[in-house]
Amino acid sequence: MAKTQPDSCGLGPAFQVIGGKWKALILWLVHTEPRRFGELKRLVPDISEKMLIQQLREMEADGLVHREVFHQVPPRVEYSATPLGQSLDDALVPLANWGKQHGAAIEARKTNAA
Amino acid sequence: MAKTQPDSCGLGPAFQVIGGKWKALILWLVHTEPRRFGELKRLVPDISEKMLIQQLREMEADGLVHREVFHQVPPRVEYSATPLGQSLDDALVPLANWGKQHGAAIEARKTNAA
DNA sequence: TCAGTACCTTACAAAATTGTAGGTACTTGT
DNA sequence: ACAAGTACCTACAATTTTGTAAGGTACTGA
Numbered sequence A, B: 001m002a003k004t005q006p007d008s009c010g011l012g013p014a015f016q017v018i019g020g021k022w023k024a025l026i027l028w029l030v031h032t033e034p035r036r037f038g039e040l041k042r043l044v045p046d047i048s049e050k051m052l053i054q055q056l057r058e059m060e061a062d063g064l065v066h067r068e069v070f071h072q073v074p075p076r077v078e079y080s081a082t083p084l085g086q087s088l089d090d091a092l093v094p095l096a097n098w099g100k101q102h103g104a105a106i107e108a109r110k111t112n113a114a
Numbered sequence C: 001t002c003a004g005t006a007c008c009t010t011a012c013a014a015a016a017t018t019g020t021a022g023g024t025a026c027t028t029g030t
Numbered sequence D: 001a002c003a004a005g006t007a008c009c010t011a012c013a014a015t016t017t018t019g020t021a022a023g024g025t026a027c028t029g030a
Helices: A011-018 A023-030 A037-043 A049-061 A083-113 B011-018 B023-030 B037-043 B049-061 B083-113
Strands: A065-070 A076-081 B065-070 B076-081
Touching: A011 A023, A011 A083, A011 B023, A011 B083, A023 A037, A023 A049, A023 A065, A023 A076, A023 A083, A023 B011, A037 A049, A037 A076, A049 A065, A076 A083, A083 B011, A083 B083, B011 B023, B011 B083, B023 B037, B023 B049, B023 B065, B023 B076, B023 B083, B037 B049, B037 B076, B049 B065, B076 B083
Parallel strands: none
Antiparallel strands: A065 A076, B065 B076
16 A cells, blocks of 8 residues: 555554455455465465465454464464454444445446446 | 455355445445545545545445536535445444454454554 | 376566645735 | 636546466475
């Protein structure tokens, strides 16, 4: 993301950690149950491995997700939402509902305009 | 923004209309009272005129803001939030609160990591 | 030793977003 | 005539984000 939004209102930090194309989706997938790396890859087929790791690492650095390595064979890594991640996910719910309610109408408007 | 987030959850459309560096802030400024173009420019000093207009136009196309021209001299244009814009702003409040609560902690974490 | 799974990395390139610099049209004030 | 104010536009360039391709490790079973 380009730097930060001038945050007169608190949205700046939030967008900083959840902005971008994939993070919200990843958080969403991870917030109910721990997910393995390969599992996430399958659940988000359009993401490249690089992006997936990159986003996971950033979210880990921001304290949103927890990464746990199981020293097994084959190796096993699980990602789960931290309490902070959970709280962010909760804060995202109204926005998701808004999208569900108005998304279709907005899509339609765009199609007409084009 | 790059295309859309695969929206398994409704966040896709929401991010599509509010994503980017300035839109949330503009919506925030406009949602309480109508604002003139020049007024917004002063309230967001770091934005370029081009960006301001571009974002306003996109938000207008998405039905979030209403643009009203007063045929006066000097010309006068006012931007205000539509009901849809208001509803989006409401949906953004929890996220803003999250940012206010946890923003500082996240900043601190980043500083340590660097 | 070879193939196979799972996880991760790096170098490089494409695409999207944002910014800069200049310009328009109109009217008032000097 | 000319500067100043308001709202906007356009071409171009820098920055940021995302994607692609190609590895690389570690361990297992045949």
